[in-house]
Amino acid sequence: MLSATGIYQQYGDRILFDRVTFTIGTRDKLGLVGRNGAGKSTMLKIIAGDISPDEGKVERESGSTLGFLHQEMDMPTGNTVMEETLTAFAHITEMEERLEELNQEMEVRTDYTSDSYSEMLEEFTHLTERFALVGGITMEAEAEKVLKGLGFKNGDFDRQTTEFSGGWQMRILLAKMLLQRPDYLLLDEPTNHLDIESIIWLENWLSSYSGAVITISHDKQFLDNVTNRTLEIELGSVYDYKAGYSKYVELQAERREKAESAYLNQQKVIADKERTISRFMAKATKTKMAQSMQKQLDKIERIELDVTDKSVMNLRFPPAPRSGAITMKARHITKTYGKLNVLRGVDLKVDRGNRVAFVGQNGQGKTTLAKILIGKLPATQGEVELGHNVSVGYYAQNQSDALDGNKTLLETMEEASPPEMRTRLRQTLGAFLFSGEDQDKKVMVLSGGERARLALACMLLRPFNLLVLDEPTNHLDMASKDMLKSALMDYDGTLLVVSHDREFLAGLTDRTVEFRDHKLYEHIGDVNTFLEKRQLDDMRSVELQKPVDSQSAAPASKPKNSPSQDEQRRLQKDVANAERKIERLEGEIEQIHLKMSDPSFYDDEARVASVTAKLKDKQDKLASVMKTWEAASLALE
Numbered sequence: 001m002l003s004a005t006g007i008y009q010q011y012g013d014r015i016l017f018d019r020v021t022f023t024i025g026t027r028d029k030l031g032l033v034g035r036n037g038a039g040k041s042t043m044l045k046i047i048a049g050d051i052s053p054d055e056g057k058v059e060r061e062s063g064s065t066l067g068f069l070h071q072e073m074d075m076p077t078g079n080t081v082m083e084e085t086l087t088a089f090a091h092i093t094e095m096e097e098r099l100e101e102l103n104q105e106m107e108v109r110t111d112y113t114s115d116s117y118s119e120m121l122e123e124f125t126h127l128t129e130r131f132a133l134v135g136g137i138t139m140e141a142e143a144e145k146v147l148k149g150l151g152f153k154n155g156d157f158d159r160q161t162t163e164f165s166g167g168w169q170m171r172i173l174l175a176k177m178l179l180q181r182p183d184y185l186l187l188d189e190p191t192n193h194l195d196i197e198s199i200i201w202l203e204n205w206l207s208s209y210s211g212a213v214i215t216i217s218h219d220k221q222f223l224d225n226v227t228n229r230t231l232e233i234e235l236g237s238v239y240d241y242k243a244g245y246s247k248y249v250e251l252q253a254e255r256r257e258k259a260e261s262a263y264l265n266q267q268k269v270i271a272d273k274e275r276t277i278s279r280f281m282a283k284a285t286k287t288k289m290a291q292s293m294q295k296q297l298d299k300i301e302r303i304e305l306d307v308t309d310k311s312v313m314n315l316r317f318p319p320a321p322r323s324g325a326i327t328m329k330a331r332h333i334t335k336t337y338g339k340l341n342v343l344r345g346v347d348l349k350v351d352r353g354n355r356v357a358f359v360g361q362n363g364q365g366k367t368t369l370a371k372i373l374i375g376k377l378p379a380t381q382g383e384v385e386l387g388h389n390v391s392v393g394y395y396a397q398n399q400s401d402a403l404d405g406n407k408t409l410l411e412t413m414e415e416a417s418p419p420e421m422r423t424r425l426r427q428t429l430g431a432f433l434f435s436g437e438d439q440d441k442k443v444m445v446l447s448g449g450e451r452a453r454l455a456l457a458c459m460l461l462r463p464f465n466l467l468v469l470d471e472p473t474n475h476l477d478m479a480s481k482d483m484l485k486s487a488l489m490d491y492d493g494t495l496l497v498v499s500h501d502r503e504f505l506a507g508l509t510d511r512t513v514e515f516r517d518h519k520l521y522e523h524i525g526d527v528n529t530f531l532e533k534r535q536l537d538d539m540r541s542v543e544l545q546k547p548v549d550s551q552s553a554a555p556a557s558k559p560k561n562s563p564s565q566d567e568q569r570r571l572q573k574d575v576a577n578a579e580r581k582i583e584r585l586e587g588e589i590e591q592i593h594l595k596m597s598d599p600s601f602y603d604d605e606a607r608v609a610s611v612t613a614k615l616k617d618k619q620d621k622l623a624s625v626m627k628t629w630e631a632a633s634l635a636l637e
Helices: 040-048 081-108 115-133 139-149 166-180 196-207 220-226 245-281 284-299 366-373 409-416 419-431 436-440 448-459 478-490 527-534 539-544 565-596 599-603 605-636
Strands: 002-011 014-024 029-033 055-060 066-069 184-188 212-216 229-234 237-241 326-337 340-351 355-360 381-386 392-395 466-470 494-498 511-516 519-524
Touching (some): 002 040, 014 040, 066 166, 081 139, 139 196, 166 196, 196 220, 237 245, 245 284, 326 366, 366 466, 366 494, 392 448, 409 419, 409 448, 419 436, 565 605
Parallel strands (some): 066 184, 184 212, 355 494, 466 494
Antiparallel strands (some): 002 055, 511 519
16 A cells, blocks of 8 residues: 655645645556646656655555656666666566576586585575566566567667667656566556557556556546546645546536535525524524524534636637638649658648548558648658648647747747737736746746647747647647637638547548548548548547558458468558658758758867768668668568
């Protein structure tokens, strides 16, 4: 049992936790929920012992273990993926090294009858049995199983961890933590860097986990599939619900409704009694009775309503300037990276006022096409024509990550603002729930959700009539997602949104474009209409569905040498992973070329040498990834 008692935490004049108390059982699966900035990540750090509260304490049973996956973890360097993952078994590795020492010693010693030799044999026997018992024989197989579940393939195991992006490094750290199997597993937004297949694998793994899990997530389905208890943090208090997320929402509404009803009933009784007391006090014959009634009234235990945070973003998109009847036309768009083909001769026409959703498997080119349409990425072939007077507003997947952490919120807004908006920046920040001293904070101290809100605020400083959103709900809390959707429903321009969030997309768009087999398949209606047509029950089924050629029926018999369905899925996953890496590397190389195009860049010889070496490294990695893609593609074909 883990117990938190009287936890009090204050930053400046803000009380984050006001002497809260709760316990966590050894098999609890607990979701930690609340608004962005409510203190969820801070509470995990207090539970983990990374920070100490101003008052109160956290205790757990002696000898118990705890693992904490958070957003600021650093990856050690110098190891391959498998070597780094196997450090999860450090205690087993020590046994293995000692067994090797004993083996070498037994090969050279000849004093078979001595007491020391008997002791050595006894230690060897004990360690051998213990090594097998704790999984020393199967640890590499276990590590491989978890790594594959989180999206790695065999060819990745011997690569250096430094070759991977931050998101993939976080997967390695998660794999290590899962393999360590701590008694208390703390996860802060574990699905942020996972694709759909990996999220489903993690859900299954956590559901059968023998220890306690405490997780922060804004993914409702993930919480429903993993948790059976919910702790809500709100305005310094903690509310405990013995239910998963969807049931918690119902129970929360019921609790607040009952509390408000009881409060109103008591207030009516108190008012009636006070009126009676006032009347009796005015009559000398009833003064004693009035005083007696007052004493009884004073003894009533008053019901107090819980303070709730009902503040929401005042999010409104600026009126869209009038554009031409056709917003954009894309003709015969092809995008390749070397021999990697992402899009193959696709066409798309978007008229003024259209509301379009991009859906489909990861790696099928949704983000790629969105960037090509607005000129953020060049097409290999084909052309894009924007309509008359089209102005673009763009929100990228990593928009909030691109903010400068050393700038204040106000400085960030000033940098993004046109001159005519400068006088309204503080007002705009207030509308996004950043008021008073908050506006002078550094961006680096903001939570992920608060950064996302700030990025949205920056985007709204200029009017636009074509709004392109790529996974806009990442990091946003439930209330902020609802507010964003409401504002988008009122937006009078043309909308194009890439998302896997079915609840967010429902009713938001009137055209659904499915990405499959390097092509586009259009469906009239919102995401629910699309899913009904495809007879799919949720967006995850779309993500996991094996691509098929809509123009052909299933073959009557399987070709002799064709890969199995499992092998096809693995190869498709390898191809998708390679596509993402190639896109990332190409973007990084482009940024280096931009630096080198500045004449002042060559003033510093040391800098030139360093950046040139970095460029060569990126180019070598790109060539390697292209080879990986080619091998997987040939096998798939």
